[in-house]
């Protein structure tokens with residue numbers, strides 16, 4: 001996390017004003033991939049990488065947003081908010097402002113400084129962290145406070161409707177609702193959730209393949225369409241099945257021949273992944289780490305073979321982790337086609353695990369990976385003003 005004092009000083013220097021500070025974390029998903037938009041289950045945890053947003057009111061109607069990461073400022077007129085994003089980094093904070101305006105709030109002028117250490121394009125939800133940090137900042141400015149699940153939903157809408165990325169609810173939800181030391185099992189249908197404690201002797205080792213990932217990209221969209229195609233076939237026979245969350249492996253066996261081969265495979269991934277995710281939460285709560293690891297391995301195979309959401313480098317990273325000391329479970333995390341693997345590793349072995357994985361991956365691919373270690377972090381919050 002970036003030091004709050006640094007962001008405060010940066011904001012003061014640029015905008016000559018005191019500010020309120022808010023922070024929202026990125027995430028890893030331990031298990032439950034591409035199940036959120038099928039109204040299924042996911043089990044993410046927040047990580048220690050986060051976005052900090054500093055905000056102060058202004059006397060004029062200007063919305064000034066400065067990103068330290070892009071070293072760029074953008075200005076908008078609060079009386080003429082844009083309707084759609086423009087493919088620019090400022091779409092994420094502006095999307096939240098526009099969605100809040102759509103809820104009936106009059107958005108005044110404000111200055112916003114955004115600083116993030118969530119690696120961009122790495123499948124760690126850098127976008128959601130910006131949205132949620134901005135949402136907290138705007139709530140403060142406007143003087144209201146929404147329940148966190150509702151706040152997460154509005155941030156998701158900012159991304160769907162303004163940015164134009166058709167993501168599910170997982171990333172915004174975990175950023176807004178995470179609890180330190182815990183994974184969160186979320187039912188994406190009704191947003192009910194429960195926390196599963198991650199034992200203190202387990203570290204989250206995040207291994208970046210350095211292959212860039214994007215939710216706005218074409219692959220995410222095609223996979224989502226295939227998942228919906230699989231569901232539509234089952235709905236024809238069983239109208240009560242509205243999302244793949246409601247379908248069973250038997251349904252797929254029975255009516256799979258009416259789907260394109262790809263839709264059948266994607267469907268098999270989603271339906272089996274929901275089962276694995278709930279089982280993994282139960283196992284984590286019961287302290288059965290062996291089982292959690294086994295389910296993560298199965299989830300990766302399904303993600304890679306049936307969903308075809310992995311890439312060669314991510315498969316290599318997961319494969320190389322298998323023989324290393326302290327590994328509990330490894331899989332590709334997030335939207336896919338690159339990004340990071342999540343490895344649950346016994347704390348005592350974590351330094352050795354990280355060093356060896358780095359060395360082996362470099363030897364095999366010629367790419368130097370970034371490997372980080374994190375505890376499960378808390379959710380978005382106001383930074384202590386004291």
Ligand code: GLA
Pocket residue numbers: 029032033034035036037167168169170171215334335336
């Ligand atoms: C991205 C999206 C999420 C989810 C994952 C895949 O992170 O933002 O909503 O669909 O991909 O599990």
